[in-house]
Amino acid sequence: MxxxxxxxxxxxxxGSMLAGxxxxxxxxxxxxxxxxxxxxxxxxxKDLYAPEVIPAWGKALPYSIPAxxxxxxxxxxxxxxxxxxxxxxxxxxxxxxxPAxxxxxLPEHILLAAKAADTSTKKISLKRRNILLPVRWAAAAVxxxxxxxxxxxxxxxxxxxxxxILASVPNNEIQDYLQGADxxxxxxxxxxxxxxxxxxxxRDIIEYLNETGWD
Amino acid sequence: MPDPxxxxxxxxLVASFKEEKTRETAFTQLVRKYQERLYWHIRRMVVEHExxxxxxxxxxxxxxxxxxxxxxxxxxxxxxxxIGTNExxxxxxxxxxxxxxxxxxxxxxxxxxLTAQKDFDPNKIEWKLQQAIHTLPEKQKLVFNLRYYDEMxxxxxxxxxxxxxxxxKASYHHAVKKVEAFIKGN
Numbered sequence: 001m002x003x004x005x006x007x008x009x010x011x012x013x014x015g016s017m018l019a020g021x022x023x024x025x026x027x028x029x030x031x032x033x034x035x036x037x038x039x040x041x042x043x044x045x046k047d048l049y050a051p052e053v054i055p056a057w058g059k060a061l062p063y064s065i066p067a068x069x070x071x072x073x074x075x076x077x078x079x080x081x082x083x084x085x086x087x088x089x090x091x092x093x094x095x096x097x098x099p100a101x102x103x104x105x106l107p108e109h110i111l112l113a114a115k116a117a118d119t120s121t122k123k124i125s126l127k128r129r130n131i132l133l134p135v136r137w138a139a140a141a142v143x144x145x146x147x148x149x150x151x152x153x154x155x156x157x158x159x160x161x162x163x164x165i166l167a168s169v170p171n172n173e174i175q176d177y178l179q180g181a182d183x184x185x186x187x188x189x190x191x192x193x194x195x196x197x198x199x200x201x202x203r204d205i206i207e208y209l210n211e212t213g214w215d
Numbered sequence: 216m217p218d219p220x221x222x223x224x225x226x227x228l229v230a231s232f233k234e235e236k237t238r239e240t241a242f243t244q245l246v247r248k249y250q251e252r253l254y255w256h257i258r259r260m261v262v263e264h265e266x267x268x269x270x271x272x273x274x275x276x277x278x279x280x281x282x283x284x285x286x287x288x289x290x291x292x293x294x295x296x297x298i299g300t301n302e303x304x305x306x307x308x309x310x311x312x313x314x315x316x317x318x319x320x321x322x323x324x325x326x327x328x329l330t331a332q333k334d335f336d337p338n339k340i341e342w343k344l345q346q347a348i349h350t351l352p353e354k355q356k357l358v359f360n361l362r363y364y365d366e367m368x369x370x371x372x373x374x375x376x377x378x379x380x381x382x383x384k385a386s387y388h389h390a391v392k393k394v395e396a397f398i399k400g401n
Contacts, residue, residue: 014388018363022341026335026341028264028332029254033268038250039243041275042242042243045279
């Protein structure tokens with residue numbers, strides 16, 4: 001049994017109608033296509049794999065270079081690298097000046113200041129400078145808000161402006177309040193021994209003052 | 216199916232190709248021997264003659280390039296079909312990517328190609344059969360064509376498609392049923 005019969009029998013065994021159908025392809029092929037195909041393919045392959053032909057145009061370039069360029073190129077490059085590596089000497093001196101004999105007397109000044117601070121409540125001044133200012137502003141803000149809300153509730157009408165409210169508070173009351181707030185704050189800070197526990201040395205204090213200013 | 220004489224001829228062709236002096240003659244003989252079988256194998260997949268011609272030329276260019284290293288572990292006929300199949304499938308994938316076709320658009324693409332063929336007549340059974348075949352997925356289409364038209368034994372098909380004989384028989388069976396259903400429904 002040849003392949004064709006075998007395949008027809010296979011289709012018959014499936015009960016397929018294809019067993020009896022013609023197997024010719026309906027597509028058309030250009031006339032003479034198969035006669036030419038082998039030659040065409042051979043020609044294509046020859047084109048593709050033909051050895052590369054370099055045109056006889058010559059390889060000379062029309063550009064010119066200075067006489068002796070390549071002979072001196074090495075030295076030029078080495079010199080350029082050496083010049084690059086020589087960093088210009090930048091001045092390391094700062095332009096700022098200090099009073100005459102400042103650093104000589106500084107330790108004594110600091111020491112005296114530290115001793116003086118040790119015996120008074122001014123010991124906390126390092127922290128106080130930073131802490132009191134925000135506290136004052138916060139206290140003033142709380143006061144203004146309290147007054148504002150109170151006025152709003154009492155008069156049940158829109159408050160004119162914060163300036164007017166502030167103007168209505170007597171100056172001596174505000175001063176008393178602020179002094180009192182300071183005192184409370186100072187007492188708290190001194191009370192918790194925060195600064196005295198820091199065991200600051202003169203060098204630390206000088207460094208701190210240098211960073212933050214001596215005023 | 217290639218008979219033993221063919222295989223002997225193929226062996227001589229390959230040996231002649233490997234000789235520098237006889238390379239071109241051997242190659243021309245090889246092209247003449249297989250051009251029509253491969254042409255129809257490819258054309259059944261891509262429908263248009265011009266596309267088939269481009270793919271077939273690529274196939275033989277690859278043959279020219281690689282036949283020198285062909286070790287004859289499989290027979291030449293299977294090797295050529297494998298190259299033809301891969302080239303056709305690659306071309307189809309490129310077309311799909313280029314046009315971003317979905318599955319239904321894929322059928323439309325083939326339907327358009329078929330109706331553009333000279334002498335297309337939807338009432339003739341051979342055209343209807345082609346329409347039916349092009350509703351199959353690509354791999355199943357290959358199995359059907361190799362078996363139905365090329366009359367290739369399943370063992371040879373396994374070598375071409377890299378699939379087991381059992382899977383190929385099942386695939387062919389399903390393909391036949393689908394083709395029948397299409398013809399009966401149209």
